[in-house]
Amino acid sequence: MRKKHPARHIAMSGGVFADVRLSQLVAAPPGIAEVLVLPAMDDAGLPVGACIDYWTASQGLSCLTRDRLTHLGYGWPYTGDDLLAAGERLGSRVVNASFNAHEEPMVDTPAEALQALADNRIDFLVCDGGMVFPVGQ
Incomplete structure (x- = not known):
């Protein structure tokens, strides 16, 4: 898979990636710099991946920027x-x-x-x- 899709930074979502051992195996090959598992341990993280996939398919990978998350909760900061x-x-x-x-x-x-x-x-x-x-x- 890495020959077809070379990547150093991998993001995963969906309940199957709650498996710590599986995530360790994904991160183990040489050249993998970072693995992110979205914290929703069900399929709640899939829409985020779908949006990123759509964005990169329509705008190109160079238009995608990576920023460090300050927290893992999305939405407005209502008090x-x-x-x-x-x-x-x-x-x-x-x-x-x-x-x-x-x-x-x-x-x-x-x-x-x-x-x-x-x-x-x-x-x-x-x-x-x-x-x-x-x-x-």
Whole structure:
């Protein structure tokens, strides 16, 4: 494959690449400088790859620039206050989006969210556009 598609920087997405050993094998051949596995451990990363594929096919590889990511969360950096203000302005109520497998709310306040993170009842929090993980992950 490398003879047909020589590359030094490889990005992968999709659940199969959650396999650490597979990622190590992809990174092992001489000449591979970097391997990135998009953090969504399902097919949520596939649209990013599709967009990059379309862009390079239509604009050429030289138009693609690589920049270091400052975080792995995409979207606008809305704060809780922004969301509450928008809800009031639009007449919508803000609902908790943290539910367990039984569709029961897990947390109702920021303090409960932090405690749930500390207790390993949730894997991460998304706060102001970034992700917060428990210490040690």
